[in-house]
Amino acid sequence: MPPCSIQNNMRKLRFDHDEMTQQELAKNIGVTRQTIIAIESRKYSPTLELAFKIADVFQVPLEKIFQYKPEK
């Protein structure tokens, strides 16, 4: 099913960061693990706040993690 229109490479970033688990990431940015799962699997897009927080954790610019892909 066509999830959301925002791509991301959080999985790669987690593993590049000492194989950080979803649980750890969730705790770092103050959300639940389900939210991480949903974003990684593109069930839905994160809010802008969350996107910034995630970029903060990985110390990369937001656009290096999230890319907008218009549906068509």
Place this chain on the structure above:
Amino acid sequence: MPPCSIQNNMRKLRFDHDEMTQQELAKNIGVTRQTIIAIESRKYSPTLELAFKIADVFQVPLEKIFQYKPEK
């Protein structure tokens, strides 16, 4: 009253772009004028999709428009 934690300089960008009106901007990105008002006045943050679309219209990187300011 500090509503949302995301700052932006959309007003400046609109006027820098030939005084683009809220109505025009709204139409360009496919939302209503109320949404533009709410975001500009920081009643709430845009979704990540919307933030990307706005950056697209003004042809600047997302982070040049929106800055995250953690509440403290």
Place this chain on the structure above:
DNA sequence: ACATAATGTAAAGTATAAATAACATTGTGC
């Protein structure tokens, strides 16, 4: 003064992100 364009404000409804909880799957090590 009047008309109109641009911006602002507020209420009620819809859509979606995030929380919470319970259970299922996959993988790794012992």
Place this chain on the structure above:
DNA sequence: GCACAATGTTATTTATACTTTACATTATGT
């Protein structure tokens, strides 16, 4: 094999972004 950690799935609920409508304010021009 079993135990446990990490990830995935589903469902229900809460919070919030966005829409729609209607009306108010401010500015500009004739």
